Amino acid sequence: MKQLLIISFVLSISLITGCGKSASTDTVESLVVNPERLKELRAQCKADHAKVGDAVCAAVSEATRRRFMGDGKSPYVNDPVPKPTPPATSKD
Numbered sequence: 001m002k003q004l005l006i007i008s009f010v011l012s013i014s015l016i017t018g019c020g021k022s023a024s025t026d027t028v029e030s031l032v033v034n035p036e037r038l039k040e041l042r043a044q045c046k047a048d049h050a051k052v053g054d055a056v057c058a059a060v061s062e063a064t065r066r067r068f069m070g071d072g073k074s075p076y077v078n079d080p081v082p083k084p085t086p087p088a089t090s091k092d
Contacts, residue, residue, distance in 0.1 A: 026056060031063035038063050 031038045038060060045057040 026059060028059050028062045028066065031059060032066050035067070038067070 026037065026041065031041070041052070041056060041060045042064065044052045045060050049057055
């Protein structure tokens with residue numbers, strides 16, 4: 001009888017949590033590779049930021065930045081800047 005009570009309790013909890021609002025599965029990485037979903041969420045964040053939520057809108061913002069800027073690695077980051085050559089002096 002005790003086991004039946006525990007099983008029914010677990011099932012009722014799982015049903016209650018299943019009916020609640022599900023957490024967003026959109027990550028920054030998934031949004032970077034799925035531009036249609038990114039565009040959709042960007043429009044939702046623009047229309048009603050409070051309804052969509054800060055976490056989702058922050059992920060949308062970061063995914064947009066990564067798509068625009070790339071991985072942020074530049075081939076010129078570690079290249080030293082050459083010193084300018086002094087101007088040539090002319091001797092007449």
